[in-house]
Amino acid sequence: xxxxxxxxxxxxxxxxxxxxxxxxxxxxxxxxxxxxxxxxxxxxxxxxxxxxxxxxxxxxxxxxxxxxxxxxxxxxxxxxxxxxxxxxxxxxxxxxxxxxxxxxxxxxxxxxxxxxxxxxxxxxxxxxxxxxxxxxxxxxxxxxxxxxxxxxxxxxxxxxxxxxxxxxxxxxxxxxxxxxxxxxxxxxxxxxxxxxxxxxxxxxxxxxxxxxxxxxxxxxxxxxxxxxxxxxxxxxxxxxxxxxxxxxxxxxxxxxxxxxxxxxxxxxxxxxxxxxxxxxxxxxxxxxxxxxxxxxxxxxxxxxxxxxxxxxxxxxxxxxxxxxxxxxxxxxxxxxxxxxxxxxxxxxxxxxxxxxxxxxxxxxxxxxxxxxxxxxxxxxxxxxxxxxxxxxxxxxxxxxxxxxxxxxxxxxxxxxxxxxxxxxxxxxxxxxxxxxxxxxxxxxxxxxxxxxxxxxxxxxxxxxxxxxxxxxxxxxxx
Ligand code: SF4
Numbered sequence: 001x002x003x004x005x006x007x008x009x010x011x012x013x014x015x016x017x018x019x020x021x022x023x024x025x026x027x028x029x030x031x032x033x034x035x036x037x038x039x040x041x042x043x044x045x046x047x048x049x050x051x052x053x054x055x056x057x058x059x060x061x062x063x064x065x066x067x068x069x070x071x072x073x074x075x076x077x078x079x080x081x082x083x084x085x086x087x088x089x090x091x092x093x094x095x096x097x098x099x100x101x102x103x104x105x106x107x108x109x110x111x112x113x114x115x116x117x118x119x120x121x122x123x124x125x126x127x128x129x130x131x132x133x134x135x136x137x138x139x140x141x142x143x144x145x146x147x148x149x150x151x152x153x154x155x156x157x158x159x160x161x162x163x164x165x166x167x168x169x170x171x172x173x174x175x176x177x178x179x180x181x182x183x184x185x186x187x188x189x190x191x192x193x194x195x196x197x198x199x200x201x202x203x204x205x206x207x208x209x210x211x212x213x214x215x216x217x218x219x220x221x222x223x224x225x226x227x228x229x230x231x232x233x234x235x236x237x238x239x240x241x242x243x244x245x246x247x248x249x250x251x252x253x254x255x256x257x258x259x260x261x262x263x264x265x266x267x268x269x270x271x272x273x274x275x276x277x278x279x280x281x282x283x284x285x286x287x288x289x290x291x292x293x294x295x296x297x298x299x300x301x302x303x304x305x306x307x308x309x310x311x312x313x314x315x316x317x318x319x320x321x322x323x324x325x326x327x328x329x330x331x332x333x334x335x336x337x338x339x340x341x342x343x344x345x346x347x348x349x350x351x352x353x354x355x356x357x358x359x360x361x362x363x364x365x366x367x368x369x370x371x372x373x374x375x376x377x378x379x380x381x382x383x384x385x386x387x388x389x390x391x392x393x394x395x396x397x398x399x400x401x402x403x404x405x406x407x408x409x410x411x412x413x414x415x416x417x418x419x420x421x422x423x424x425x426x427x428x429x430x431x432x433x434x435x436x437x438x439x440x441x442x443x444x445x446x447x448x449x450x451x452x453x454x455x456x457x458x459x460x461x462x463x464x465x466x467x468x469x470x471x472x473x474x475x476x477x478x
Contacts, residue, residue, distance in 0.1 A: 013050025299351030331438030
């Protein structure tokens with residue numbers, strides 16, 4: 001056992017990486033490491049990388065640079081580990097700068113590697129030199145699977161947990177690095193997912209977010225007979241799947257049947273896999289919040305084609321309208337890229353039309369930046385100037401804020417169930433911050449002594465004011 005070593009995990013990117021970092025922390029805690037308060041205080045730094053944006057990779061180079069500088073000055077330096085989503089070319093560039101480069105799916109081997117390098121700092125340094133290349137070769141050939149999900153995470157929050165149900169992606173959107181860094185889609189065994197959630201609910205968790213790059217293509221082979229396990233499921237007019245696999249709709253029914261007072265969320269969905277069965281499952285399962293994140297990415301068919309998104313705007317609109325018809329209280333958000341290579345001003349105006357037409361509750365808008373190694377970077381010229389990308393972002397955000405404000409106004413004077421997440425104290429201001437079932441952020445002004453009991457719990461909140469991207473509310477305690 002290695003004692004008195006402190007670690008610092010630096011997480012970049014999405015919720016999947018955040019969840020992976022909780023598993024890394026669990027491994028390190030188990031072998032006696034403690035979290036460090038800062039990077040300077042750490043004996044051991046793990047950068048959990050994201051390759052979706054160049055800025056994250058630049059920051060990882062920055063971490064490596066800082067360590068190298070310390071080394072040159074003869075100061076004590078931490079052991080540096082790189083994991084997460086790293087493209088092959090970045091991996092090669094960073095190989096000499098990190099002591100260990102490890103595939104996230106091999107993270108369970110970390111105690112073994114650390115056992116190898118424990119000892120005096122001199123020994124450590126010597127082995128570290130070898131560790132980089134040895135580990136790249138050794139761990140590259142290790143079994144790639146969802147095995148690492150079996151590690152019980154050190155969840156950051158005591159009431160809200162990310163639960164990965166799959167990893168990888170088969171879609172190869174031309175702008176995206178994920179299929180190259182995480183490999184092909186693999187679904188996690190149903191039993192493991194259910195057991196992790198059952199344990200969380202026993203501990204009193206209130207919000208479970210199912211994670212995957214494309215959750216609605218979840219597919220796990222299981223004999224049909226095994227599905228007939230729960231009477232609770234049958235009350236939902238649960239249909240036995242025609243095939244011998246559990247799909248995402250069926251998985252939602254199974255999770256919904258776990259007794260307890262909790263919400264089920266999921267992230268992220270691909271429009272091409274949003275089936276009628278899934279819409280029925282969301283409608284039937286009372287624990288599934290009606291918040292649907294449905295990335296459209298562009299507002300024009302030609303741009304979608306260049307992105308390798310296999311649907312048209314007309315199909316996407318039909319899908320959103322079908323969801324709204326079957327789930328009238330659905331809160332729909334989207335992800336969007338402005339300034340994709342070749343996107344003309346006219347094509348961008350189609351995006352404006354789409355936003356005006358579909359009136360999203362929320363949108364996460366990104367300005368396109370090429371990622372080395374992706375198809376878009378190889379094939380297309382980054383033709384839209386940064387200034388124009390910024391302008392398009394502002395124009396689309398203005399439309400979003402208007403539509404979102406109008407939707408939010410309809411919630412004023414209603415009472416919403418809110419999961420209270422945190423409190424904010426600023427000079428004379430004291431707020432609770434929470435989220436509605438529809439994933440809208442609510443700010444609740446309170447008196448200084450009334451907060452603690454509510455954090456991590458559901459509260460009925462009366463909405464008093466609509467903001468363009470959020471709400472103001474009042475708890476019954478006020
Ligand atoms: S669906 Fe597309 S954007 Fe999402 S992870 Fe897969 S390739 Fe990337």
